[in-house]
Amino acid sequence: MPELPEVEVTCQGLRPHLLGRSILAIHSSGKSLRQPIPEDLVRTCLCDRPILTVERRAKYVLIRFQGGAVLVIHLGMTGKLGIFPKDAVAAKHDHLVLRLDNEMELRFNDARRFGSVQVWPGDEAEELEQAFLTRQGLEPLSAEFTGENVHQLARQCRLPVKSFLMDSRRISGIGNIYANETLFAAGIHPLCPANTLSLKQWEDVARCAVRILKKAIKAGGSTISDFLGASGQPGYFQLQLAVYGKKGKDCLRCGEEIMKEVIGGRATFFCGKCQAM
DNA sequence: CGGCGCACCTGAGTGC
DNA sequence: TGCACTCAGGTGCGCC
Numbered sequence: 609m610p611e612l613p614e615v616e617v618t619c620q621g622l623r624p625h626l627l628g629r630s631i632l633a634i635h636s637s638g639k640s641l642r643q644p645i646p647e648d649l650v651r652t653c654l655c656d657r658p659i660l661t662v663e664r665r666a667k668y669v670l671i672r673f674q675g676g677a678v679l680v681i682h683l684g685m686t687g688k689l690g691i692f693p694k695d696a697v698a699a700k701h702d703h704l705v706l707r708l709d710n711e712m713e714l715r716f717n718d719a720r721r722f723g724s725v726q727v728w729p730g731d732e733a734e735e736l737e738q739a740f741l742t743r744q745g746l747e748p749l750s751a752e753f754t755g756e757n758v759h760q761l762a763r764q765c766r767l768p769v770k771s772f773l774m775d776s777r778r779i780s781g782i783g784n785i786y787a788n789e790t791l792f793a794a795g796i797h798p799l800c801p802a803n804t805l806s807l808k809q810w811e812d813v814a815r816c817a818v819r820i821l822k823k824a825i826k827a828g829g830s831t832i833s834d835f836l837g838a839s840g841q842p843g844y845f846q847l848q849l850a851v852y853g854k855k856g857k858d859c860l861r862c863g864e865e866i867m868k869e870v871i872g873g874r875a876t877f878f879c880g881k882c883q884a885m
Numbered sequence: 886c887g888g889c890g891c892a893c894c895t896g897a898g899t900g901c
Numbered sequence: 902t903g904c905a906c907t908c909a910g911g912t913g914c915g916c917c
Contacts, residue, residue: 611910642893642912667911685911686895701895720894722911767888776912783910832910833897852910873890875909 610683612748612781613824614835614843615667618689620825621838623662625691625712626671631655633707642684642724645704649727653677666744666780676730678737684722688836690715719834745778748817753779755811762802762810769805770798771872773813782817785830785852788877790817792851797883798869798876823848851877 610618634650657673664670669689671679681689686701694713698705704716704725716725728736746753746761758779765772773779773787782790791798793816796809805813829835829843832853836842850860855868859879869876 614910682911684894685909718894719896720909722893722895724912765887771888774911785910830910835910872888 610667610685610687610829610835611783611786612664612667613786613821613845614829615664615669615683615781616825617829617837617843618683619662619664619669621841622669622671622689622691622714625838626659626662626708626714628658630658630709631706631714632709635705635707637701637703639703639721641703641718641721642682643726645725646727649729650679650706653727653729654679665741666747666776667783668740673730676733678728678733680724680726680728680740681716682724684718684720684724686720686834687716687718687723688834690717690836690838690840743777745776745780748779748781748814748821753814753818755807755814758814759805759807759810762805765802767802768799768871769796769802769813770874770876772802773817774872774874781821784874784876785832785849786817786820786824788852789820789850792878792883793820795882797880797885798871798878800885851879853877 631654634647636645636647654673654677657675659671659673661672667682669681692713692715694707694711699717701719702715702717706714708714761778762772770787770791773782790813794812796813824830824845827843827845827848828837828841830845831842832846851866854866854877857866859866859882861882862879864879864881866877867880
């Protein structure tokens with residue numbers, strides 16, 4: 609599901625509906641996500657306080673409230689955040705429903721329950737955010753995401769370059785789809801050990817990653833099976849994918865057959881000719 | 886510390 | 902129609 613572009617599209621979709629609004633009430637399914645939903649903290653720290661900002665960090669949605677508390681949501685594999693009229697019928701797997709002060713609701717739907725919902729109370733938010741940030745890798749859409757910096761990061765990492773790109777503690781936001789697409793665009797074999805890439809190759813990787821992520825955001829994200837934006841709209845970037853899910857198809861660049869291999873437990877697609885070791 | 890395997894869940898798709 | 906099986910975009914744990 610949601611990688612950086614899908615989370616960014618979700619944030620962009622939520623923003624106009626949430627800024628300045630307050631939560632009046634919370635309802636949860638009672639089922640645990642990655643952790644139990646902290647219902648009491650939502651009530652005591654978030655309710656009846658205006659929402660100040662909606663931001664993305666890595667693959668997390670951060671919703672900041674007056675008073676300093678933060679609602680932190682991760683979409684996991686199947687999570688979706690959407691805005692609905694309060695009378696709209698509930699969907700299967702709606703696990704968190706936040707009633708807003710304008711007859712609308714923010715709903716978190718997550719079939720596989722790999723998502724998470726956390727609250728950083730106002731008096732602990734700064735400390736918790738610092739700890740959170742140290743666990744997140746380089747932001748691909750930040751000024752620090754340069755070939756030089758990534759080259760430095762990868763210096764003593766012998767993981768396959770694809771696993772390196774997907775390691776959220778090193779680089780955040782890039783999941784399986786965009787790792788595959790980035791390496792195809794950069795012409796690099798996914799099994800190359802990360803520490804064997806040259807500075808020039810890392811510059812290519814960084815440039816390709818940024819271009820693809822931005823293009824995907826413009827297209828509204830990728831809807832492979834079920835991603836939907838905050839207003840229920842699908843994304844269209846899946847129509848522009850070059851290798852992901854294309855096993856057996858012709859490479860767009862050279863016509864060779866696209867290969868599929870499992871790397872680090874994840875399906876990996878590449879062109880053996882354009883992405884030679 | 887680095888790297889691997891796996892668990893956490895449900896649903897969609899496939900083959901018999 | 903049903904059953905068994907595989908696979909899925911993420912993260913973080915335990916283990917060597």
